[in-house]
Amino acid sequence: MASGFDIVIVGAGIVGAACAAELAREGMRVAVVDRDIIGGGATAAGMGHIVVMDDSEAQFALTRYSRRLWRDLHSGLPPQAEYETPGTIWVAADESEMQEVRRKHEYYASRGVAAEILDSKMLAEAEPNLRPGLAGGLLVPDDAVVYPPVVARFLLERERGVSVIAGSAVRAITNDGVALEDGTRISAAKIVNAAGDASPNLTAGVRVAPRKGHLVITDRYPGFVRHQLVELGYLKSAHTHSAESVAFNVQPRRTGQILIGSSRQYGVTNADVDPAIVSAMLSRALQYMPGIGTLSAIRCWTGFRASTPDKLPLIGPAPGTDHVYLATGHEGLGITTSLATAKLLASQITGREPEIAVTPYLPARVMDGEKHA
Amino acid sequence: MSDSANTVVVIGGGPAGIAAAACVAENGASTVLIDDNPRLGGQIWRSGGKIPQAKEAGHWLNRFMRSGAKLQCGTRIVDRLGTKSLLAESDRGIQRVDYSQLILATGARERLLPFPGWTIPNVVAAGGLQALVKGGAPIAGKRVAIAGSGPLLLAVATYLRLQGAVIVLIAEQAPWSRLVRFSAKLKSSPHKLWQAILMGVHLRGVRFKSSCWPIAARGESVLEQVEFQSKQGRFSVACDYLACGFGLIPNLELPRLIGCEVHNGFVAVDEWQQTSIDDVYCAGEPTGIGGIDSALCAGQIAGFATVGRKEKARGLFPARTRGKKFEETLAFTFALRPELRQLCQPETVVCRCEDVTYERLQPMTSWREAKLQTRCGMGACQGRTCGAVAEFLWHWQLASARPPVFPARVESLAGKTLTLEK
Amino acid sequence: MPNLIQVTINGQAVTVPGGITVAAAVLLSGKSGIHRSPSGALRGPVCGMGVCFECRVTVNGRAHVRSCLTTCEAGMEISADE
Numbered sequence: 001m002a003s004g005f006d007i008v009i010v011g012a013g014i015v016g017a018a019c020a021a022e023l024a025r026e027g028m029r030v031a032v033v034d035r036d037i038i039g040g041g042a043t044a045a046g047m048g049h050i051v052v053m054d055d056s057e058a059q060f061a062l063t064r065y066s067r068r069l070w071r072d073l074h075s076g077l078p079p080q081a082e083y084e085t086p087g088t089i090w091v092a093a094d095e096s097e098m099q100e101v102r103r104k105h106e107y108y109a110s111r112g113v114a115a116e117i118l119d120s121k122m123l124a125e126a127e128p129n130l131r132p133g134l135a136g137g138l139l140v141p142d143d144a145v146v147y148p149p150v151v152a153r154f155l156l157e158r159e160r161g162v163s164v165i166a167g168s169a170v171r172a173i174t175n176d177g178v179a180l181e182d183g184t185r186i187s188a189a190k191i192v193n194a195a196g197d198a199s200p201n202l203t204a205g206v207r208v209a210p211r212k213g214h215l216v217i218t219d220r221y222p223g224f225v226r227h228q229l230v231e232l233g234y235l236k237s238a239h240t241h242s243a244e245s246v247a248f249n250v251q252p253r254r255t256g257q258i259l260i261g262s263s264r265q266y267g268v269t270n271a272d273v274d275p276a277i278v279s280a281m282l283s284r285a286l287q288y289m290p291g292i293g294t295l296s297a298i299r300c301w302t303g304f305r306a307s308t309p310d311k312l313p314l315i316g317p318a319p320g321t322d323h324v325y326l327a328t329g330h331e332g333l334g335i336t337t338s339l340a341t342a343k344l345l346a347s348q349i350t351g352r353e354p355e356i357a358v359t360p361y362l363p364a365r366v367m368d369g370e371k372h373a
Numbered sequence: 374m375s376d377s378a379n380t381v382v383v384i385g386g387g388p389a390g391i392a393a394a395a396c397v398a399e400n401g402a403s404t405v406l407i408d409d410n411p412r413l414g415g416q417i418w419r420s421g422g423k424i425p426q427a428k429e430a431g432h433w434l435n436r437f438m439r440s441g442a443k444l445q446c447g448t449r450i451v452d453r454l455g456t457k458s459l460l461a462e463s464d465r466g467i468q469r470v471d472y473s474q475l476i477l478a479t480g481a482r483e484r485l486l487p488f489p490g491w492t493i494p495n496v497v498a499a500g501g502l503q504a505l506v507k508g509g510a511p512i513a514g515k516r517v518a519i520a521g522s523g524p525l526l527l528a529v530a531t532y533l534r535l536q537g538a539v540i541v542l543i544a545e546q547a548p549w550s551r552l553v554r555f556s557a558k559l560k561s562s563p564h565k566l567w568q569a570i571l572m573g574v575h576l577r578g579v580r581f582k583s584s585c586w587p588i589a590a591r592g593e594s595v596l597e598q599v600e601f602q603s604k605q606g607r608f609s610v611a612c613d614y615l616a617c618g619f620g621l622i623p624n625l626e627l628p629r630l631i632g633c634e635v636h637n638g639f640v641a642v643d644e645w646q647q648t649s650i651d652d653v654y655c656a657g658e659p660t661g662i663g664g665i666d667s668a669l670c671a672g673q674i675a676g677f678a679t680v681g682r683k684e685k686a687r688g689l690f691p692a693r694t695r696g697k698k699f700e701e702t703l704a705f706t707f708a709l710r711p712e713l714r715q716l717c718q719p720e721t722v723v724c725r726c727e728d729v730t731y732e733r734l735q736p737m738t739s740w741r742e743a744k745l746q747t748r749c750g751m752g753a754c755q756g757r758t759c760g761a762v763a764e765f766l767w768h769w770q771l772a773s774a775r776p777p778v779f780p781a782r783v784e785s786l787a788g789k790t791l792t793l794e795k
Numbered sequence: 796m797p798n799l800i801q802v803t804i805n806g807q808a809v810t811v812p813g814g815i816t817v818a819a820a821v822l823l824s825g826k827s828g829i830h831r832s833p834s835g836a837l838r839g840p841v842c843g844m845g846v847c848f849e850c851r852v853t854v855n856g857r858a859h860v861r862s863c864l865t866t867c868e869a870g871m872e873i874s875a876d877e
Binding site for chain 1: 783
Binding site: 221 | 857
């Protein structure tokens, strides 16, 4: 039995790592357990886009707060974290989407987030490889991109007081810690379930469903794309409960490679790359950037987002327990909101005042108060 | 593809694929052979250069041409579309390749191992230099050192010498005792023995050392000299090219993508060369590194099996058994010595595509961790070079295959045909 | 006598035998390096069969073409890293 820990965190992805670093900074002794390698789940599979989103006030508050925390952190990150600030351009295809651009601009500007409306000409200058005839877009210059697996490892190694046990699956959360598949136990007064799409396996009543996504990465084409480009229809795709959807979403990486997304599917649990989904996703990208067609794609892969019914993560105590906390359900915003999640979780554990209200993210809002076995 | 209901598709235009397709077509079935190279022959029967084709190659190529099998060169399979459907790409566009039965003859590539200076221009693979010369690269008068392991080294030396290269050294890492035993075994195969004698004639006077391997390549902007380790100690050789390859590794990417089971690093096949997937066969190096004879034999067995000529296939079983024994002999003779794991300096590049050095990889505990933390294997070759290195240096198991099998145009994966340019 | 064709390599006209690979044409033009690694190291072709990706050049405006697998055609515009 491993002991001497104040907290054990299940999941060494970006969320678990951020929580571990934050709690260790508060003076706690933290154990982090993962069934695989650090940052090997959705953390490795996603785009690493750090973005302010305005789906709801609660989402906006969380993403704005967290993006600021990334800005504060970035100069301390190693170069392999590839932190860049290309900004996001939300692309409007037509006049009705331009109305949405104006609404978003007003929303962001009135809340102190820099944003600039681009008309058709300005958009073409900003991104020459977009097809002509698009209506314009909203530039959010302070949005960033990062390479998350390196950051997860950095966060876990940075603080003394964090021990990582990788390659060991947790069988169950117990009254006084966790029991691993291999029979060993780690004892701690508090447990954090940061297991992403696997979190329902460990805590009853967690309504987190896996939402499969595909990505394609190209060879190096420096300068082909300058900003993260997202079609406004992305929001429809992210919000829909329909079985599958694709949306145009491309990202320039520091290497000059271009990451092309995005897709969402409910109810699919095998991780195989589906050529039909890839085809639909890339066809959508071709509609916005025809020139992307002749670029060399070197790999496709998939990952599973942890999605919740109301698109907001679960950050706080698991109802019906007094020692289990949840930090999961981040859907497509896990990288962005990982740092804020850590702060909000730590504030609840230490009793300190959080910087933003935690109420919208409390698990109790979508869970019954089920007692633990 | 028309009439896919009955088409046997063969992937790979080396000896195994050629033999398979010929057998299928000679028995009246519709077959098409798809290969990535501009011309048929794969690696070992690559055309080009001033030397005419080996008689055996010529015989099989003629047989293929006369058989009625269709050929598509310059075409690579990039993804699978469904149960019996593949996506192929060429410079002209894409096509859906449907098959009733599939024969995978994707061959092998050379194992490259890192040592200081291995990334200097003119340090090339052994078969790689031969391929480049067959493609028209000048070699007459150039000083070439050949190193690494396997019978390929002698074949390459023979070819290059006949093209006018000056072979300054052949360095085989295997010990002399194993090479002698290997030569003795060749007596049981007159064909192989004859090949060996021919090579001996062509290579008369060439300096040959066993238990010898390169430890450093040096040069300002191109290769100038190579330092070797041998039983007698270290020595350096001035040369224009180092042609260096440490054996062959099977091309498993497409078999894995299709879902074929792999045992001990090779595609698992039954007595008919059928894989774990129904109607998918595999022949040649992906099932075991055995050279031309094994490949021809297995290719024919697979071809006969797909057209139901089991008795003809069975007739080749004894030859295949001999081929399997030869595979074991090859593996034993040319097993890579442990010293080859000690060649890297901390700053020696291991992943060439992403410039990841030995010291950054050494602390990693798995291939996946190495990939995620250092980008090793995430470049254009997708681990084809560095993955084999990592397997050898640290015994890491490589992760499953993801599409595309080879880089493909975005529009190809989108299901669109080529955009005509310029 | 093989037919000769003209291609351009980094803007310079080069006459080569028809049917050779682009990699061979670059080597014939006197270059040994053909492609720069991410850290800027110059690399030459290695595997000769399209699996190492060190021989990549730009052909007629298309980047990342494996020159060892590509046959020269008259008028081809080839850009190799220098």
